[in-house]
Structures are given as C-alpha cells and as structure tokens.
Amino acid sequence: MTADIIDGKAFAAGLRARVAELVPAFQAAAGRVPGLAVVLVGEDPASAVYVRSKGKQTRECGMESFEHKLPAETTQEALIALVDQLNADPAVDGILVQLPLPKHIDEQAVLLRINPDKDVDGFHPVNAGRLATGLHGFVPCTPLGCLMLLEDRLGDLTGLDAVVIGRSNIVGKPMAALLTRASATVTIVHSRTRNLPHYLKHADIVVAAVGRAHFVKGEWLKPGATVIDVGINRTDAGLVGDVDFDSAASVAGAITPVPGGVGPMTIACLLRNTLVAAHRNAGVALEKGVI
Numbered sequence: 001m002t003a004d005i006i007d008g009k010a011f012a013a014g015l016r017a018r019v020a021e022l023v024p025a026f027q028a029a030a031g032r033v034p035g036l037a038v039v040l041v042g043e044d045p046a047s048a049v050y051v052r053s054k055g056k057q058t059r060e061c062g063m064e065s066f067e068h069k070l071p072a073e074t075t076q077e078a079l080i081a082l083v084d085q086l087n088a089d090p091a092v093d094g095i096l097v098q099l100p101l102p103k104h105i106d107e108q109a110v111l112l113r114i115n116p117d118k119d120v121d122g123f124h125p126v127n128a129g130r131l132a133t134g135l136h137g138f139v140p141c142t143p144l145g146c147l148m149l150l151e152d153r154l155g156d157l158t159g160l161d162a163v164v165i166g167r168s169n170i171v172g173k174p175m176a177a178l179l180t181r182a183s184a185t186v187t188i189v190h191s192r193t194r195n196l197p198h199y200l201k202h203a204d205i206v207v208a209a210v211g212r213a214h215f216v217k218g219e220w221l222k223p224g225a226t227v228i229d230v231g232i233n234r235t236d237a238g239l240v241g242d243v244d245f246d247s248a249a250s251v252a253g254a255i256t257p258v259p260g261g262v263g264p265m266t267i268a269c270l271l272r273n274t275l276v277a278a279h280r281n282a283g284v285a286l287e288k289g290v291i
C-alpha cells in the first residue's frame with residue numbers, strides 16, 4: 001500500500017469542535033441554542049442508527065435535537081403536517097427527513113414542503129438551484145464533506161481533473177457542482193457511461209458514489225490520484241465502500257476509508273449547516289469563512 005489514508009473521522013471531530021465553539025456566542029445573541037429536527041418514518045435499522053448518532057452529536061455540540069419517530073404506516077398527509085409544524089416552530093432551525101421514506105410516500109412532495117431556509121440537507125430544489133447558480137444556500141452535507149477533505153488534502157483544486165461516479169440529486173450532482181465551483185474540470189460518469197475506466201485514467205480526483213461494493217478498481221486509477229469513497233455498503237464482511245480499497249490504495253496518492261471517511265463528515269456538515277441556518281434565521285451575524 002502506498003496511499004495516505006484520509007482520516008475523515010478526525011477531520012469531522014475537529015469540525016464538530018469548531019461548531020461547538022460558536023454555539024455560546026449565538027446563544028448570547030439570540031437567547032436560545034440552535035435546534036435541529038430529525039424525522040424518521042419506519043423502522044429501518046440503519047436509518048435508526050444514523051438518527052441516534054445525529055441526535056447525540058447535535059447535543060454534544062450544545063445544540064437542541066428534536067427527534068420525531070413515526071410508524072411505517074404514517075400517511076403522506078400526516079408527514080407533511082409535521083413538516084408544516086416544524087417550519088412554523090421558531091426553535092427549529094434545521095429540518096432533516098431521513099431518506100429513504102416508505103414506498104407509499106412521495107419523497108419529492110415531502111422535501112418540497114420543507115422551508116428552504118431550514119433545509120439543512122440541501123435537498124430542496126431551491127437550494128439545488130442556488131448551488132447551480134452561485135447563490136448562498138444550503139449545500140448537501142455529503143458532497144460538502146467530500147469537498148472539505150479534498151481541499152484539506154490538495155489545497156486549491158483549480159484546473160484539476162475530477163471524475164464523479166454517480167449522478168444522484170443527493171451526492172453526484174451537487175458534488176459535480178461544488179467541484180465546478182472550485183474550478184476543477186469535472187466529468188460525471190454513471191451506469192450508462194461507455195468505457196467508464198477510460199475517464200478515470202486521467203483523473204486527479206475520483207469521487208465514487210455508486211452504491212456498489214468494491215466497484216472502483218486500482219488499475220483504473222491514475223497513479224497518485226486522490227480517491228474519495230462515498231459508498232456505504234453492508235456486506236457479510238461488514239461495512240465496505242464503492243472502492244476496492246486494497247487495489248486502489250496501491251495506486252492512489254490518498255484515499256478515504258469506509259468506515260471512518262466520508263460518513264462522519266456528513267453528520268459534522270449537518271451540524272455546521274444547522275449552525276449557519278440558526279444565524280440566518282435569527283438574524284445573528286456569523287463571521288464569513290469562520291466555519
């Protein structure tokens with residue numbers, strides 16, 4: 001193995017500590033702490049684990065966590081009524097509806113109902129549009145965390161060749177938008193791409209968000225590339241990423257592990273977005289670039 005391991009867990013702990021440091025000044029100015037509401041519908045065990053750790057980390061940062069656990073048979077109308085209630089609640093700065101939702105609920109309809117100024121996931125089309133057009137808004141947490149790790153490792157990304165594998169609204173597309181904003185030259189590849197390894201051969205940066213265990217092989221990579229593995233796949237051998245770690249680590253310059261890479265950054269960025277939302281919603285200034 002030659003690649004450096006990018007320690008997302010440590011970076012995320014540092015980011016959470018910076019969030020926690022900024023909470024007391026907000027509290028002094030606003031007379032309350034930032035609040036994050038997390039809504040979980042159904043009993044998916046993986047989702048329940050994430051929601052628990054989001055709640056715990058929110059409280060550890062000195063912010064308030066409102067957890068709403070609804071049964072799997074909850075109607076779309078009832079879920080939308082809860083979103084309306086959270087939109088109207090001045091103690092709630094951020095709203096996260098855990099995905100995936102049960103099949104009888106139209107995910108887009110629920111996400112559209114969230115007030116874009118409380119949309120700390122950055123999934124509302126208004127925030128996707130703000131990102132696409134260069135306006136201030138909320139950037140989805142997973143791609144934001146990936147960008148932070150990339151800039152920490154590489155500094156300025158200007159002119160670098162980046163390939164994003166995957167074009168979902170929550171990871172691939174916003175990741176490509178962020179890299180474009182950072183002046184990288186970006187290619188998106190997906191399941192209909194012909195000869196996918198061809199595009200990877202020249203990439204200085206590879207972000208894999210495919211949802212297939214061990215998908216990216218070391219032999220596809222440019223030597224020295226920086227590889228960000230977003231994948232979370234549960235296999236008999238445990239949690240694994242979308243990158244074939246052993247072969248990739250012998251070619252790449254740096255690589256994120258799974259677990260301990262992008263996952264912890266996602267939650268830390270959620271707390272960061274909640275802190276930013278609280279300042280905007282309460283009209284309290286936050287020094288530019290401080291977080």
Ligand SMILES: NC(=O)C1=CN([C@@H]2O[C@H](COP(=O)(O)OP(=O)(O)OC[C@H]3O[C@@H](n4cnc5c(N)ncnc54)[C@H](OP(=O)(O)O)[C@@H]3O)[C@@H](O)[C@H]2O)C=CC1
Nearest residue numbers: 142166167168171190191209210211230231232262263266
């Ligand atoms: N660490 C974290 O915090 C997070 C991790 N994840 C993980 O990231 C991964 C991706 O998530 P998400 O974007 O939501 O997944 P989606 O299933 O929504 O998107 C997967 C993308 O990969 C593409 N794809 C699928 N198969 C292939 C293939 N054989 N060759 C090339 N491209 C392919 C799809 O192409 P097409 O569009 O053509 O179908 C699609 O664009 C998952 O493992 C998920 O668990 C997700 C969110 C947060």
Ligand SMILES: Nc1nc(=O)c2c([nH]1)NC[C@@H]1CN(c3ccc(C(=O)N[C@@H](CCC(=O)O)C(=O)O)cc3)C=[N+]21
Nearest residue numbers: 050096097098099100121232259260261263264266267
């Ligand atoms: N509205 C919404 N927003 C999300 O951001 C969202 C979502 N729905 N649905 C599910 C995906 C997935 N996701 C992860 C968060 C943390 C880890 C994480 O902390 N992972 C740890 C390991 C955790 C474990 O061991 O299971 C790690 O990679 O080290 C992973 C994945 C957020 N998502």
